[in-house]
Amino acid sequence: MVSRMPKHVGIIMDGNGRWGKANALTRSQGHYAGVQAMEKVIDASIAFDIEVLTLYAFSSENWSRSKEEVNYLMRLPIRFFKQKLPEFIRRNVKILISGNIDGLPAATKKVLMRAIEETKKNTGLIVNFAFNYGGRAEIIRAVQQVIREMREQKLELNEELIGRYLYTSGLPDPDLIIRTGGEQRLSNFLLWQSAMTELYFSDVYFPDFGEEHLREALYEYQQRKAIYEFADVYPSAR
Ligand code: FPP
Numbered sequence: 001m002v003s004r005m006p007k008h009v010g011i012i013m014d015g016n017g018r019w020g021k022a023n024a025l026t027r028s029q030g031h032y033a034g035v036q037a038m039e040k041v042i043d044a045s046i047a048f049d050i051e052v053l054t055l056y057a058f059s060s061e062n063w064s065r066s067k068e069e070v071n072y073l074m075r076l077p078i079r080f081f082k083q084k085l086p087e088f089i090r091r092n093v094k095i096l097i098s099g100n101i102d103g104l105p106a107a108t109k110k111v112l113m114r115a116i117e118e119t120k121k122n123t124g125l126i127v128n129f130a131f132n133y134g135g136r137a138e139i140i141r142a143v144q145q146v147i148r149e150m151r152e153q154k155l156e157l158n159e160e161l162i163g164r165y166l167y168t169s170g171l172p173d174p175d176l177i178i179r180t181g182g183e184q185r186l187s188n189f190l191l192w193q194s195a196m197t198e199l200y201f202s203d204v205y206f207p208d209f210g211e212e213h214l215r216e217a218l219y220e221y222q223q224r225k226a227i228y229e230f231a232d233v234y235p236s237a238r
Helices: 016-022 027-047 060-064 067-090 106-118 135-152 159-164 211-233
Strands: 008-012 052-059 094-098 126-133 176-179 198-201
Touching (some): 016 027, 027 211, 052 067, 060 067, 067 106, 067 126, 094 106, 126 135, 135 159, 176 211
Parallel strands (some): 176 198
């Protein structure tokens, strides 16, 4: 049987703040509920044999939020990994970070570096947190490094060379990007990598997003793939 499962799924986890408001709670409580949904999505990704899950957890644009909310979001990984890191180690999950880790508060950076270090030999699901991440900044950073390389040696400028200097170097491009919360745009997420990616939008606020919603998105992805394959085999049916 042909497997049409995506290898790499990206999720723009949107709608935490609105979920908080809709439930008479604060935005931060919405983010906390988002972390619980994130745990469920990680569990489901292991069950579905997904290879890479990239989660948009903090964008470079998120710094413009209130000081209180930014502080809360910066502390979330500390709390999260304190609780979950031993489990990730045990369950063979490998943690990666895409983003400017040096631009983070020292305590947040430390906990993220430790999660990367302690899971680096794991071979199961890769959970790649896009944290302090922006797609345009990532491309600029890659181009700067490419220019430096090209000054030193003669190299052909091509997609592979740029890809080598992106945060996602070594990972397959995302096959599917899911955005929750009703908006239908990429918001600076994986701009280079999403050139050929299927996009799936869900109206569900991220804290309410669970295994069944992920399953629906994967099912839709598989149906689209089956339709493309059919059209390739029977072009006259297009
Ligand atoms: C967008 O919702 C969500 C975020 C800015 C943060 C998402 C982060 C998590 C779910 C947890 C991250 C945790 C770790 C451990 C890295 P929003 O606030 O933009 O929602 P709104 O559109 O309703 O305002």
